[in-house]
Amino acid sequence: MFVLSRVLFCGGVMVPERTSLTVCQFSVVHRLTSPRKNSPYSSVDSERYSSLVKSVMSSRISSQTPESLQAEDDQVYGPVVKAQMPSRNEPRVPKILYSLLNSERAIETEDPETGPPTRIMLNRGQGRPFVPSVTRILQQTLSPEQSFYLERWKRRMIAELGEEGFKAYSQNLFKQGKDFHAALEGILTSAETWKSGNLLETSEFPPEVQGYVQSISHVLEDVRAVRAIESTVQHSALNYLGIVDCVARYKGVLCVIDWKTSEKPKPFLSNTYDNPLQIAAYAGALNSDDNYKYQVENGLIVVAYKDGTPAHAHQVNAELMSEYWKTWLLRLEDFREPRSSASSSPSPEK
DNA sequence: GGATCCTTCTTCTTCTTC
Numbered sequence: 001m002f003v004l005s006r007v008l009f010c011g012g013v014m015v016p017e018r019t020s021l022t023v024c025q026f027s028v029v030h031r032l033t034s035p036r037k038n039s040p041y042s043s044v045d046s047e048r049y050s051s052l053v054k055s056v057m058s059s060r061i062s063s064q065t066p067e068s069l070q071a072e073d074d075q076v077y078g079p080v081v082k083a084q085m086p087s088r089n090e091p092r093v094p095k096i097l098y099s100l101l102n103s104e105r106a107i108e109t110e111d112p113e114t115g116p117p118t119r120i121m122l123n124r125g126q127g128r129p130f131v132p133s134v135t136r137i138l139q140q141t142l143s144p145e146q147s148f149y150l151e152r153w154k155r156r157m158i159a160e161l162g163e164e165g166f167k168a169y170s171q172n173l174f175k176q177g178k179d180f181h182a183a184l185e186g187i188l189t190s191a192e193t194w195k196s197g198n199l200l201e202t203s204e205f206p207p208e209v210q211g212y213v214q215s216i217s218h219v220l221e222d223v224r225a226v227r228a229i230e231s232t233v234q235h236s237a238l239n240y241l242g243i244v245d246c247v248a249r250y251k252g253v254l255c256v257i258d259w260k261t262s263e264k265p266k267p268f269l270s271n272t273y274d275n276p277l278q279i280a281a282y283a284g285a286l287n288s289d290d291n292y293k294y295q296v297e298n299g300l301i302v303v304a305y306k307d308g309t310p311a312h313a314h315q316v317n318a319e320l321m322s323e324y325w326k327t328w329l330l331r332l333e334d335f336r337e338p339r340s341s342a343s344s345s346p347s348p349e350k
Numbered sequence: 351g352g353a354t355c356c357t358t359c360t361t362c363t364t365c366t367t368c
């Protein structure tokens with residue numbers, strides 16, 4: 001590559017390295033795919049130039065040495081500044097690797113005949129010890145990068161909409177999410193309305209959620225055996241709680257399901273930020289909670305769109321779930337013992 | 351009745367060219 005750049009330069013053509021690489025690759029491919037007879041050298045009078053070729057090829061000492069090339073580089077580009085390599089720390093491991101699964105519970109392959117979905121209301125009565133929630137823990141343990149981008153986004157939005165405008169915008173986003181969840185509760189509770197054969201009649205829903213319901217209709221076709229809806233789960237040992245959106249079978253697999261609304265498309269799981277951690281946290285809590293007799297090791301994040309565009313359904317299989325569970329345990333550790341690194345977050349632009 | 355809780359969302363470089 002290095003030499004090629006020079007050759008191109010010496011030929012009087014300044015070509016950026018990346019471009020010259022492409023040229024190089026192209027020429028190699030071209031040479032390999034083209035018949036030899038088309039070689040531009042085939043018409044060269046080799047007899048005439050044989051002495052020149054011999055003299056070049058027989059030269060024992062190249063005019064260019066690594067040292068001369070280095071000196072030339074230093075003159076043209078300046079001294080090499082080596083980038084600071086990121087420190088290769090060992091990946092963090094939770095201090096206590098608490099299990100996601102409950103060894104006393106079997107993984108069900110078939111569903112027992114059950115009544116309506118479980119729905120355990122949150123009960124934070126007076127005198128009960130405070131138990132932090134999944135949302136609170138995730139919010140308070142955001143990485144410096146996450147905090148930075150969120151804060152920057154907020155500043156930009158306020159600059160555009162004003163304080164009051166931004167407040168109204170945020171409230172509207174929350175309202176859409178809440179309305180969508182309310183509609184889903186109705187759909188999932190009255191199972192007959194969406195079981196196979198019965199198409200969802202979106203016009204039955206309030207206009208503001210019709211698009212979202214349309215968006216998830218293809219996902220609902222694969223949802224069966226709803227076991228829990230908007231139900232509180234609390235981890236018996238790790239002492240945190242949350243409210244799980246839904247537990248049901250998706251394509252035959254028992255899952256913790258999280259329904260989301262989004263303005264932006266989220267075609268990849270990585271677009272959902274901490275959502276996978278959220279469902280891992282719920283799954284672990286449910287698996288240890290005595291109010292539930294089964295356990296879940298898979299998850300599903302469904303991102304619905306207001307304009308009715310088909311929702312993205314991101315499956316989190318058991319293997320992925322156990323990875324997210326470990327990360328969740330780290331966030332839980334950070335929540336209980338905040339680390340000083342969080343204070344080193346860069347400040348957003350003004 | 352009022353206060354609080356959980357959840358509802360929000361982030362990922364940026365520009366040019368075709």
